[in-house]
Amino acid sequence: MDGLWPAEDRTGPLGLAVSGGPDSLAMLLLAAAVMPGEIAVMSVDHSLRKEAAQEVALVEAVCAHLDVPFMPVKVRVGAGNLQAKAREARYRALGEWAMELDLGAVATAHQMDDAAETLMMRLARGSGLAGLAGVRAYSHVPAFEDVPLIRPLLSFRKAELESVVASSGITPARDPSNEDVNFDRVRVRRHLAEHDWLDAQALAASAQHLSESWRALEWYAQLDWEEMVSRADTDDGGLGGAPQYRYYCNVPRAIQVETVCRIVSELGGRVTRSEAGVAADRLWRGENASLGGVLARASVEKVAKVGVNMRVWRFSPEPPRRTH
Incomplete structure (x- = not known):
């Protein structure tokens, strides 16, 4: 956190997007330990699964135990690509929440395995450098350019985060869509698990190099402008x-x-x-x-x-x- 979002740059609390899954619960537990009194949590119900309300309730209970301010939000997902529309609705809710509470930044729980999967998916689609830069450690909430979006867990493997939650005695929620092979990400995840020569850490490092290249290109484009x-x-x-x-x-x-x-x-x-x-x-x-x-x-x-x-x-x- 010191390198990603230095204390001198902070203008308000850190808002955490917590779904109830192991990654975001681990982020909540870690943030509560290193930034006590400086965080708030939002949990979004996309109105897509009946279990979602129970998952939001789980996050609320954990926040109550940790004495962390909590905000539940229910959104409606538009027609089209389900995952893309859900992400769009989620970020819109996060951005509005951040503006309303004057949060200094919003954090999501993307981790190293996510970065590797994203790179593989975008390579398969023939993405340009902007897409291959993948999951960036620091950006802004889409459509809310005044709200920084940080991802402090990109150096963590998923298994490490699972162990953080397990050691706390919390049973995390499990989203069944994470096992649905109709989604590209699930197929890529399984492929990486089946082929050990595709090292997630190395892929994530490549994504980081591409992200640095993209930042350099953005800098040059600003100069050109x-x-x-x-x-x-x-x-x-x-x-x-x-x-x-x-x-x-x-x-x-x-x-x-x-x-x-x-x-x-x-x-x-x-x-x-x-x-x-x-x-x-x-x-x-x-x-x-x-x-x-x-x-x-x-x-x-x-x-x-x-x-x-x-x-x-x-x-x-x-x-x-x-x-x-």
Whole structure:
């Protein structure tokens, strides 16, 4: 905790997301031991299983024993990918709770085996560097950029956490979905267990290296944004006062993709990294591109302060389509 979330950076208590499973219960027990009086707990019932209410009650009982503030929340999971929608609803509840209580950060109980499984799953999907960076030790709660999200258990194996809970005399909850082979993660977990040459610790270390690489790329992308992108509120393409972004592009493709995504977002559009990559390839070849409701035009011009020709990409909202 000292390295991940130093005391001098803390602005409020640490909120723990505790499900009643062994990993999150271990996080609660460890946090109560090292940060007494500085934690609070939320337990989320996704309204997907009848056992969920009992699991929330288990967490409440443990918190009462440890004298830790507790908040139960019931959420509704939207249609679509069940695990993804449940995660989205859970993080939304955590973010709202953190803002309401002025928590300094929120912690989840992801551990080393989780990091290894996530890396394997994303490798199988052909994920880019952002995806392969996997379970990050420090980020922010999705859609709540002011709420830090930390994962203090990434150096623990699952078996270690199980032993922490067992030594306390608590019987943790067991989510049956963790044994359901219809989920990719369960199949990956079983594969890792069956092949000892796939070492979870080594895979988690690789994920950490990838995460550090991703942070370096984010840093460079921020520099690219600050130095090579400018905004003008007039447009030379007949769009009146619509905003336009000008991007002097002279960086590796991975940085281009991040900057294009950010420009499209600033103009109110939404685009995936894959779509931004296709657009960047077209622009690099001198072709125009359309993405996320934004029109991108490619040109080359001489930059006075450096005296060389550079690729210049201009981005504006797409004009409304004519209807007859």
